[in-house]
Amino acid sequence: MKSSPSLSAVLSRTAVALVVLIVSACGGGGSTDLAGVGSGGSGVASGSVSGFGSVIVDGVEYDDSAATRQAEDASGALRNVALKLGQRVRVVYAGDRAAASIEVQAQLVGPVTRVPGTDGVLQVLGQSVRIVSSSNDATRSNPTVLDGFATSAAIQAGDEVEVHGAWAYDSAQGQWLLVASRLEKLATAPDPVLIGGVVSAIEGTVLRLNGAAGTRIDGFPAGSVAVGETVRAWVARSGLASSPLVAQRVAGAEIRASDLDASSVVSLSGLASGYDAASRTVVVQGVRVKLADGVVADEAALARGEFVCVELSRSGSTLVASSVKQRGGSSDLGRTTELKGVTRGIDWSAASVAFSLRGSAIQADASVIDASCRAVNAATDVYVEVRGNVLGSGGAVTASSVRCSQSYSGSASADYTGSLVSIDTASRSLSLRVDATGALLTARWDGRTYFEQHPASLPVGLRVEVEGVMDQGSSTLRLTRVRPAD
Template structure:
């Protein structure tokens, strides 16, 4: 299995960067899309592919094509979709900080991308000084700075100038990693992206980890968590699975600690062993949770992963719940990791999407200003003169150029702060 190195400067060496013009078989694309549609419509995980393809589940960390946890995938022919509350797939857009699942071929060409929001609904408890808040009654933690002990990057906050601007009742769409938190006695969502929506949707969307499954009812994220009742649930649903749950606004308003939330749809949200062909690759990124040193298992986004025999890992980092990137395969009925990397590891393997990389064409920017603010690939960027390369400063305002930005979000609600900006002829 290929081991992925996600160091700064390594992006160009990846197949996704060099192979972005590689042809993708239209027949394979149709096959993948049919798998996606069949999977989501029936409550299954979409698109696992075959014939040398693999899947990746992680967080969007930049754009050249699309970069997930530091690995770049050519997306020129990929469908981008998300499930709705009726079980259909709707066209969507990929944004920084979203959690996605994609199917890729042997040349790192993305064939389909599914956007996986975790919560969509009103803020029910405002953020405290430590970033703890609630959306739809579910615990969410906003990562406020770059020194988070999990090595998570600060939460991308869109539609708000900062955490203090979040108001009770605001409709938020939240992406992130589900992890068990002992202080809350619940599974919580560590947010990678939060976007304030202009209007409340007809359906709210809850999410999290299934507990106490009984027939077609279960609780979310805690033994006393939100009680969900559905007319049907996926036949393979089990305790510990991560789900997406849709319900009407009126059903949400009527639910209480003793009255179940009547769901219109329940979908299993993440990959399980049975979704993969034997030996098929899964690139899995997220926060480590519930590490068991004796059993050599950990949970990432509701998926229990067995560490391969003899695999040397940073057990302290896993126990701390740090961000990890796993290379996983199906072995029998288990997911087995043949490689585990952590962001606190030694260079060159300490990035894993911790830094933002943006590559795109633009023009009309005065690169000689002392402080430059611009938009690239739909992401707001700010750069001081000290980080702007001379390759940019001699370019005329009207000349289209290709710009490469390295940097990261420092504080939720603020633009990406560039640490390096380079320019070259437009491609």
């Protein structure tokens, strides 16, 4: 996705006067980066969920055991949500990457307006979206996680979807498109809808998204955004036939002025666009940055629009990439999916094992399952570590290795499926008869727990899937998510 010669002019923006001290935040080698920022440090990371241990964002693991997991709505209010593979998220953390908040930031939420072509490009709310169908994609993007669709061919016009991903400039089309990391089918039509993209022009309070002929949206206060920035706007469904669309609310860039002002680490992952070799500048997710003197990068890969993670600092009025990490060689950056957690009830003796961990479907051939799993009784809690990839259509992870352990340190995320024996909304507690083993599990929830269905409406006997944190030595699960089993 090479940019047109005029792209740098289109994307020019006013730099903010900010101060930041940068230390390593982007993922490095093939194993998950667990290093902290030091006592008292803080940071902000914007990228895509590439796995769960706690939560892993582009190869970097953050402890989410005490974090809120939320998304904002058209009113600006935050609501609890479930974390899923491929979601675009903004993580605010401190200390040794202990996440305080994780905000899920979908880029488009609404109806499909054009089905995928042979190039994998469809439209959602009139905005171009590209589905990545192969692990060998030229941008080094991971295959799109499709949730609710067996293949991209199953996507129909009018389907309601939520799309996450990275914005990239397509010079052949002269527009920005969203390279999807996750595309999820919704059961109901959202109202308002959410339209996102890169600002290509501004006329008073009206801006144009993603290209010279792109969607026009009114309702942006003068001076609130600049050309080249990424924005998200909530629009009433009843007004979708109008032009310009009228925004009920607007959210600005993922990386904010306050982040660079207050945080010791700010990292941003996405696809490179508009690389200028003369000035050594590149745009990532609507943020134009200059490669710092001495920073070594594969500039040909930047020009090709490949995946990149940059760490942001300031030099005068210029935003500087003080570190650049790219996928390839020893830099994994989330190319490998990692899933870790406690579970039970899996028949490890099968020739091919299909199971779910951290809300993700996994397929593991016998050849990749370690003897440490084969020795585990299905009725026993076991800590499972999976490495693999989403290799093509659909969202299932094909495992390249599966290891098990009956011990773990500190707290670990746990998954169970079973039937509700009791639920008490006053004490915020429930008990579950776990499938396959018949064991009784006690669990509690708090204000951070996401319920797909209101707890008061869950009848005794209903089969549910629960996820939470199991502190070692405790017999009570701290719930993070509860949903009816399929």
